[in-house]
Amino acid sequence: MITDPRTDEHLPHWDLTNIYPGLESEGLRQAFGDLKAKLDDLEEYARQRGLARLADKAARADPVVAREAIAGYLERADALLRLMRTMDAFISSYVDTDSFNTTAKRLDSELEQLGVRFRQQQIKFQGWLGGVAGVLDEALAPAGPAREHAFFLKEMADQSRYMMSEAEETLAAELSASGTNAWSRLQNVVCSQLTAPLDRNGRVEHLPVTVILNLASDPDPAVRRSAYEAEIAAWETVKEPLAAAMNGVKGTQVSLNKRRGRTDALHGPLDQSRIDRETLETMLGVMQDSFPVFRQYLQTKARKLGEEALPWWDLFAPLGKSERRYTYAEARDFILTHFGKFSPRAERLARRAFAENWIDAEPRTGKRGGAFCMSVPAVEESRILVNYDGSLSKVITIAHELGHAYNNECQHGKTMLQRISPMTLAETASTFCETIVTDAALADAASPEEELAILEAYLSGATQVIVDISSRFRFEKEVFERREKAELSADELSEIMLRSQEATYGDGLDKRYLHKYMWTWKPHYYFPDQHFYNFPYAFGLLFGTGLYAIYRERGASFVPEYEALLASTGEGKAADLAARFGLDIRKPGFWEASIKVIAEHIRRFQAL
Numbered sequence: 363m364i365t366d367p368r369t370d371e372h373l374p375h376w377d378l379t380n381i382y383p384g385l386e387s388e389g390l391r392q393a394f395g396d397l398k399a400k401l402d403d404l405e406e407y408a409r410q411r412g413l414a415r416l417a418d419k420a421a422r423a424d425p426v427v428a429r430e431a432i433a434g435y436l437e438r439a440d441a442l443l444r445l446m447r448t449m450d451a452f453i454s455s456y457v458d459t460d461s462f463n464t465t466a467k468r469l470d471s472e473l474e475q476l477g478v479r480f481r482q483q484q485i486k487f488q489g490w491l492g493g494v495a496g497v498l499d500e501a502l503a504p505a506g507p508a509r510e511h512a513f514f515l516k517e518m519a520d521q522s523r524y525m526m527s528e529a530e531e532t533l534a535a536e537l538s539a540s541g542t543n544a545w546s547r548l549q550n551v552v553c554s555q556l557t558a559p560l561d562r563n564g565r566v567e568h569l570p571v572t573v574i575l576n577l578a579s580d581p582d583p584a585v586r587r588s589a590y591e592a593e594i595a596a597w598e599t600v601k602e603p604l605a606a607a608m609n610g611v612k613g614t615q616v617s618l619n620k621r622r623g624r625t626d627a628l629h630g631p632l633d634q635s636r637i638d639r640e641t642l643e644t645m646l647g648v649m650q651d652s653f654p655v656f657r658q659y660l661q662t663k664a665r666k667l668g669e670e671a672l673p674w675w676d677l678f679a680p681l682g683k684s685e686r687r688y689t690y691a692e693a694r695d696f697i698l699t700h701f702g703k704f705s706p707r708a709e710r711l712a713r714r715a716f717a718e719n720w721i722d723a724e725p726r727t728g729k730r731g732g733a734f735c736m737s738v739p740a741v742e743e744s745r746i747l748v749n750y751d752g753s754l755s756k757v758i759t760i761a762h763e764l765g766h767a768y769n770n771e772c773q774h775g776k777t778m779l780q781r782i783s784p785m786t787l788a789e790t791a792s793t794f795c796e797t798i799v800t801d802a803a804l805a806d807a808a809s810p811e812e813e814l815a816i817l818e819a820y821l822s823g824a825t826q827v828i829v830d831i832s833s834r835f836r837f838e839k840e841v842f843e844r845r846e847k848a849e850l851s852a853d854e855l856s857e858i859m860l861r862s863q864e865a866t867y868g869d870g871l872d873k874r875y876l877h878k879y880m881w882t883w884k885p886h887y888y889f890p891d892q893h894f895y896n897f898p899y900a901f902g903l904l905f906g907t908g909l910y911a912i913y914r915e916r917g918a919s920f921v922p923e924y925e926a927l928l929a930s931t932g933e934g935k936a937a938d939l940a941a942r943f944g945l946d947i948r949k950p951g952f953w954e955a956s957i958k959v960i961a962e963h964i965r966r967f968q969a970l
Contacts, residue, residue: 373690373724375459376745381452381738385465393449394472400442401479407434408483415489415528422493425500432501432508432515435487436779442480443778448740449473458747460728461554474539481535485528491515492522513933514779521633524622534618542890545610549888552603554730558596561588571596571883572731576751578678583667590675590875597879604882605852611888612845627842631894635901636784636935641948642897646835648953649828649900652961653868656829659821659964660870671872678755678822682815682970687752690723697761700802701795704913705921708795711771712764715746720767721760723750731883733759735766735792739778744770754819758796765795772928783931785895787939789902790909791928796823797910810970817967824960827903829870833862834896837881842893855881904956905940905947911959912943 382390408414411431422428453473456466494501498519502512525531556571562585574596577589597604615627624630632639664672666681688696694716702709715721720743722729733748744767750756769791773781800820807813840858844850850858856878863876881887886895913920927939940947947953 373750374719374721375724376455376722376747377719378452378455378738378745380741381448385453385456385463385469390449390452390469393445394476397442397445397449397473397476400438400445401476401483404435404438404442404483405479407438408486411435413490414486415493422496425497425503428494428497429501429504429506429508432511433506436507436511436777439484439487440777440779444739446473446477446480447778448738450477451736451738451745454736455722455745458550458554458730459722459726461551461730462728471539474543478535478539481538482532485525485531485535488518488522489525489528489531491519492525495519495522511777511779514782524624524630524633526618526621530621538890542611542614545607546885546888546890549604549607550730550885552600552607553883553885554728556596556600557727558592560592570725570727570729572729572749573725575731575883576725576749576753576756578675579680579751579753579755581680583676583679586675586679587673590673590877594877594879597882601852601856601879601882605850605855607888608841608855608881609845609849611890612841612893613849614890615893616842616846627839628894631892631897634784634892635786635898637786637901637937637947641937644948644950645901645904645953646832646897648950648957649832652828652957653832653866653870655957655961655964656825657868657870659825659967660867662964662968663818669872672870673872673875674877675875677825677871680753680815681818682811682813688754688757689752690750693750693752693757693760696757696803697764697799700799701761701764703802704798705925707771707925708764708768711768715744715764715767718743720744721746721748721763723748723760725749725751730885732885733763735763735770737770737781742771742774754815755822758799758819758823761799762792762796765792768795769928769931772925773932776929776932779932781932784936785892785898786901786905786936787931789898790906790931793902793906794910794924796820797906801910814967814970817963817970821960821963821967824903824963827899828957828960829866830863831896831900833859833866834880834884834886835894836862836865838887838894838896841887901936904953905936907956907959908945908952909943911955 382393384390411434413431413435450473453466453469456463457470460466491498498516502509502515508515526534553571557568558571558574560567560569560574571593574589574593577585580586580589619627619630628639632642660672663676663679663681664670667676667679669676698709698712698716701712722745729749730747731749733746735744735746737744746760746763746767748756748759748763750760766788769783769788800816803816804813807816837859840862841850841855844854859881860876860878863871863880864873867876886892889895909924913924923942927942930939937947945952
């Protein structure tokens with residue numbers, strides 16, 4: 363195991379033994395039996411009630427019949443989802459930290475097949491909902507479960523317009539297990555098991571690529587460059603299977619979009635994000651206008667590092683007190699202190715996460731890269747994956763993922779169907795929590811050198827979300843457009859990535875040293891049902907920054923309203939939820955105000 367950078371204490375692995383004792387435990391076996399029974403019950407209920415497209419003529423005419431059918435379905439679906447997502451979190455905790463674990467992968471496959479059955483039942487229910495749309499408002503009027511889920515039901519009925527026939531949709535759901543989901547698993551396995559030789563201080567080590575990625579923030583410039591070169595060489599060896607995975611996932615989506623009547627590849631993600639095209643185009647336009655400011659930051663950073671232009675391997679180079687490394691215990695205390703200044707609820711949640719080992723922090727072979735947070739509904743907890751290296755940026759990453767856990771915490775008491783949040787709003791709480799830690803750290807900085815280090819950690823992250831996310835958006839948009847005509851080779855994918863980086867980073871980076879393989883290891887490109895998982899990060903940063911500005915004006919009185927917003931992220935469109943705070947996200951003024959906050963940090967950075 364890898365130990366904390368400054369102590370002999372092991373970095374923690376997460377603990378889910380309060381859910382099930384283990385993968386081969388009797389409790390998990392019973393859960394599989396229970397899940398199958400719940401699926402059987404839901405399917406039989408739907409059959410008896412005629413919950414299929416155009417099946418129940420009485421419900422289409424009688425709102426009382428429709429309301430009763432909906433209430434029974436919601437009760438069964440909520441219990442089923444609560445169990446399924448708990449099991450998924452438990453099994454995924456093994457798959458994502460040990461891709462060599464064959465037992466976990468087998469159970470994951472078994473659960474996936476049961477998930478296909480549930481998806482097929484959802485398809486039938488959604489088609490039925492579209493058929494009763496004429497009486498839906500009347501059916502939802504009286505108090506009760508149906509009315510409590512009005513937003514979910516109306517959205518589902520509206521989206522039924524983009525469904526293929528029931529037979530085609532159920533077949534697509536069944537084929538996903540051996541199609542797009544399999545391609546996604548391939549990408550995860552390849553990336554999590556990849557190792558590479560690294561020459562560090564004259565000694566060659568064979569390290570997991572996830573560990574090599576973390577060296578991007580190493581204080582030693584020679585180590586950073588060696589890590590970059592080792593990483594590029596490693597991706598070169600696996601680019602062909604990863605290109606095949608990309609083509610498989612995107613090609614399938616192109617075909618499904620055509621069959622479902624979607625206008626383009628962005629149509630579905632916009633609906634999933636609960637924003638309209640006008641909002642996205644406004645936000646992206648403001649982001650593009652801000653590129654010169656971010657390039658000034660990158661150029662200033664290059665000068666501070668004694669370089670004419672910044673190479674890719676120095677994007678995350680630390681500045682200021684660059685030798686500073688946070689032990690895991692220091693990271694915990696740092697976060698708890700600043701969360702506590704914002705909200706007692708947020709601080710209690712974070713304290714539990716650290717004390718009860720909700721966080722898996724150790725980078726290791728077989729563990730996937732990056733970071734994420736997942737909910738464990740049966741016990742109303744979360745689990746967080748990070749690859750901790752002691753840098754300030756990773757401290758901020760933990761705060762980011764704890765923000766997701768905080769969002770989950772605020773949704774306690776809601777049903778599973780009321781918690782389905784769009785990606786845009788799901789990234790808001792995480793960004794807000796990042797900002798809490800960063801802003802408080804800046805206020806407490808003891809010296810200009812410490813202030814510079816904190817600003818650098820914040821700005822490198824903000825640059826990723828505004829500039830790099832823009833490059834990822836451009837990349838994915840072009841991939842979809844070209845995949846419609848033919849498969850793309852690994853070299854073509856790399857060429858698109860390089861052009862996307864040149865268009866966004868511009869003269870902020872040394873064009874000789876970009877990262878043509880960024881498409882290989884970002885799992886978001888390979889998500890079967892969540893395409894364009896890039897612009898939601900930008901939305902979250904700028905929306906969260908805007909809300910944080912309101913918090914700074916109003917202080918503690920803001921917190922209850924904010925927590926109420928987090929509780930309802932699954933029950934409203936982004937524009938409507940923003941309007942609670944007097945924000946109009948369809949106009950550039952809101953986005954420009956948030957960019958202005960970041961620009962002020964850049965000017966502060968330049969002055970140091």
